[in-house]
Amino acid sequence: MVTLQDVAEKAGVSPATVSRVVRGEGKVGDKCRAHVKKVIEKMGYRPNTNARALASNKTEIVGIIVPNISSPFFGTLAIGAEEAATKAKYKVLMGNSHNEPKTEQALIDSFLEQGCQNIILHSKFTDDATLIKWAKQIKGLVIVNRFVPEIANRCIWLDNVSGGRVMAEHLINQGHKKFAMITSHLKIGDPADRLVGINQSLNRVGLELPENNIVYSNAGMEAGEAGVIELFDRGIEFSALLCFNDSVAIGAINALFDRGIDVPNDVSVIGFDDIIIAKICRPKLTTMNYPINKMAVYATNLSMELTNNEEQEEHKTHLFMPTLTERKSVTKSAS
Amino acid sequence: MVTLQDVAEKAGVSPATVSRVVRGEGKVGDKCRAHVKKVIEKMGYRPNTNARALASNKTEIVGIIVPNISSPFFGTLAIGAEEAATKAKYKVLMGNSHNEPKTEQALIDSFLEQGCQNIILHSKFTDDATLIKWAKQIKGLVIVNRFVPEIANRCIWLDNVSGGRVMAEHLINQGHKKFAMITSHLKIGDPADRLVGINQSLNRVGLELPENNIVYSNAGMEAGEAGVIELFDRGIEFSALLCFNDSVAIGAINALFDRGIDVPNDVSVIGFDDIIIAKICRPKLTTMNYPINKMAVYATNLSMELTNNEEQEEHKTHLFMPTLTERKSVTKSAS
DNA sequence: TTGTAGGCGTTATCAG
DNA sequence: CTGATAACGCCTACAA
Numbered sequence: 001m002v003t004l005q006d007v008a009e010k011a012g013v014s015p016a017t018v019s020r021v022v023r024g025e026g027k028v029g030d031k032c033r034a035h036v037k038k039v040i041e042k043m044g045y046r047p048n049t050n051a052r053a054l055a056s057n058k059t060e061i062v063g064i065i066v067p068n069i070s071s072p073f074f075g076t077l078a079i080g081a082e083e084a085a086t087k088a089k090y091k092v093l094m095g096n097s098h099n100e101p102k103t104e105q106a107l108i109d110s111f112l113e114q115g116c117q118n119i120i121l122h123s124k125f126t127d128d129a130t131l132i133k134w135a136k137q138i139k140g141l142v143i144v145n146r147f148v149p150e151i152a153n154r155c156i157w158l159d160n161v162s163g164g165r166v167m168a169e170h171l172i173n174q175g176h177k178k179f180a181m182i183t184s185h186l187k188i189g190d191p192a193d194r195l196v197g198i199n200q201s202l203n204r205v206g207l208e209l210p211e212n213n214i215v216y217s218n219a220g221m222e223a224g225e226a227g228v229i230e231l232f233d234r235g236i237e238f239s240a241l242l243c244f245n246d247s248v249a250i251g252a253i254n255a256l257f258d259r260g261i262d263v264p265n266d267v268s269v270i271g272f273d274d275i276i277i278a279k280i281c282r283p284k285l286t287t288m289n290y291p292i293n294k295m296a297v298y299a300t301n302l303s304m305e306l307t308n309n310e311e312q313e314e315h316k317t318h319l320f321m322p323t324l325t326e327r328k329s330v331t332k333s334a335s
Numbered sequence: 336m337v338t339l340q341d342v343a344e345k346a347g348v349s350p351a352t353v354s355r356v357v358r359g360e361g362k363v364g365d366k367c368r369a370h371v372k373k374v375i376e377k378m379g380y381r382p383n384t385n386a387r388a389l390a391s392n393k394t395e396i397v398g399i400i401v402p403n404i405s406s407p408f409f410g411t412l413a414i415g416a417e418e419a420a421t422k423a424k425y426k427v428l429m430g431n432s433h434n435e436p437k438t439e440q441a442l443i444d445s446f447l448e449q450g451c452q453n454i455i456l457h458s459k460f461t462d463d464a465t466l467i468k469w470a471k472q473i474k475g476l477v478i479v480n481r482f483v484p485e486i487a488n489r490c491i492w493l494d495n496v497s498g499g500r501v502m503a504e505h506l507i508n509q510g511h512k513k514f515a516m517i518t519s520h521l522k523i524g525d526p527a528d529r530l531v532g533i534n535q536s537l538n539r540v541g542l543e544l545p546e547n548n549i550v551y552s553n554a555g556m557e558a559g560e561a562g563v564i565e566l567f568d569r570g571i572e573f574s575a576l577l578c579f580n581d582s583v584a585i586g587a588i589n590a591l592f593d594r595g596i597d598v599p600n601d602v603s604v605i606g607f608d609d610i611i612i613a614k615i616c617r618p619k620l621t622t623m624n625y626p627i628n629k630m631a632v633y634a635t636n637l638s639m640e641l642t643n644n645e646e647q648e649e650h651k652t653h654l655f656m657p658t659l660t661e662r663k664s665v666t667k668s669a670s
Numbered sequence: 671t672t673g674t675a676g677g678c679g680t681t682a683t684c685a686g
Numbered sequence: 687c688t689g690a691t692a693a694c695g696c697c698t699a700c701a702a
């Protein structure tokens with residue numbers, strides 16, 4: 001392994017000078033710099049990241065913590081973060097929390113131990129207080145998909161109320177009047193916000209989504225299937241079904257299909273997230289696009305700015321808007 | 336930050352002793368050890384990974400390099416590797432090669448720079464010679480989904496010939512006689528091996544897959560759609576369609592559906608990989624299960640054994656078998 | 671603009 | 687069994 005020292009000797013300069021040209025900082029004469037660069041090239045010198053981290057107490061690593069990277073949504077998040085990190089020559093550490101706060105804490109500790117001060121965190125079950133504590137000890141901590149007022153400027157999140165509003169409006173514009181919904185049993189956060197938006201749009205035109213037309217469950221495909229069955233058991237009539245996310249929507253469509261109900265001709269279904277399978281399923285899903293990739297890129301850049309002492313407006317947060325993606329699962333109401 | 340020194344002073348012993356108890360190596364008196372441990376606990380000491388790496392020239396990091404972690408297949412791979420790594424208290428570096436050898440090389444360099452000697456690599460486009468070179472300089476390099484004879488004991492791969500055989504057999508057992516296939520345009524590696532297996536099964540019972548019944552394209556959903564159209568343009572008749580992977584299969588099913596052809600009643604379709612969407616699509620896909628998660632776990636453990644100087648049989652490779660997963664896209668032939 | 675030297679937190683080799 | 691004491695490779699004041 002070639003060290004800074006080796007290069008310095010070969011080039012006939014001091015280690016300090018080589019260090020300067022490697023980092024591109026400090027004053028170095030043009031001739032000298034060119035010469036050193038050539039020697040570095042020739043010897044194939046690569047700085048030792050660990051030594052550098054030890055001496056400078058800094059690293060160029062961003063850590064990504066998500067529930068499960070194999071889900072398309074988080075995979076997309078990870079790709080965005082990785083892209084931004086790689087572009088800045090940062091490395092990326094990855095960890096799956098499986099939605100367990102304990103695991104999350106362990107990952108944070110592990111990353112910190114590695115000297116990683118840039119962490120992109122997607123956390124739904126760790127309490128605000130803990131997040132605030134972490135934010136204090138981790139300069140580059142950024143939270144994705146959650147809003148914590150005390151650390152607003154570290155939060156990159158989505159306007160779920162607006163999302164709910166837009167999806168309901170679209171259905172209204174297609175002439176739908178009878179709605180049902182399959183959403184998450186979590187009564188706070190995203191699901192609740194979307195419901196607020198949906199009701200805003202509905203109420204404005206004198207329509208409503210009766211509580212009895214809402215099935216609360218978890219957020220997977222099975223939930224969509226079970227949700228449809230539950231709605232039928234309750235004897236609910238509806239021409240438009242709002243789903244918490246695309247997986248739920250696809251499960252619902254399958255269950256409807258099994259009962260001989262065609263989507264979109266008999267019932268319209270709308271999803272949320274716009275994950276890859278929304279383009280693959282049949283019918284292709286009309287859904288709200290969640291710009292998670294862009295958000296991840298943004299979050300990563302923000303994190304790096306944070307650790308590089310770049311000026312950040314403390315009293316600002318980072319809110320993204322979901323947008324309607326029209327495909328084939330929603331159509332005009334027959335009535 | 337609490338250092339080894341701090342602990343040593345507080346405990347009234349030398350740094351060397353603390354280091355010994357931290358690492359659990361070397362001889363330390365029972366009393367002494369217990370006392371030091373208590374102090375460590377009380378002070379909340381965490382070893383500095385970078386200093387450790389610098390001094391010992393070892394790290395506990397495994398690097399994962401895949402084309403694109405947001406695809407379900409690679410996401411599943413990553414989850415398996417991460418799980419095994421985390422269990423051994425290793426950290427995980429992640430990189431996406433996007434199938435570009437240059438990017439792959441850059442990632443390898445980057446990981447090496449970090450001191451990472453455990454690398455799980457999924458590479459299809461880097462040549463054997465380069466892989467062999469890497470294997471020489473990276474003690475814990477393990478290749479997933481590829482066989483390179485010279486470094487056989489570092490290769491974790493799938494018996495694609497057997498996979499092809501099994502999928503064809505299943506179709507034969509259902510009474511199918513007219514086959515078509517949409518596969519990858521790569522004439523070597525996985526696609527070719529599967530084709531060999533398919534032909535073995537077919538030939539044994541006097542059947543065949545004529546070259547004209549094969550469409551070569553890439554491996555995405557669009558390829559499946561285009562493939563079906565191409566087959567019809569050629570006027571091919573078939574009751575069973577073999578697809579290179581699940582995405583292709585789903586694209587094919589959609590294209591068939593658009594033409595009023597029902598799967599599985601009119602045509603049976605079989606996929607490969609058994610990614611998550613195989614359970615989600617309609618009809619649920621009959622496909623070959625690719626145990627990529629297990630393979631990733633295995634690969635990661637092997638990599639760690641390799642760097643820990645555990646005995647490894649040089650003349651051994653690691654071959655996994657795909658298995659048939661029956662769902663709803665294949666049925667008995669009408670004829 | 672360039673060089674010197676001390677230090678970052680651990681490991682590991684010797685003595686004792 | 688325990689304790690000094692060099693490394694490890696690089697950064698960074700401080701000098702020159």
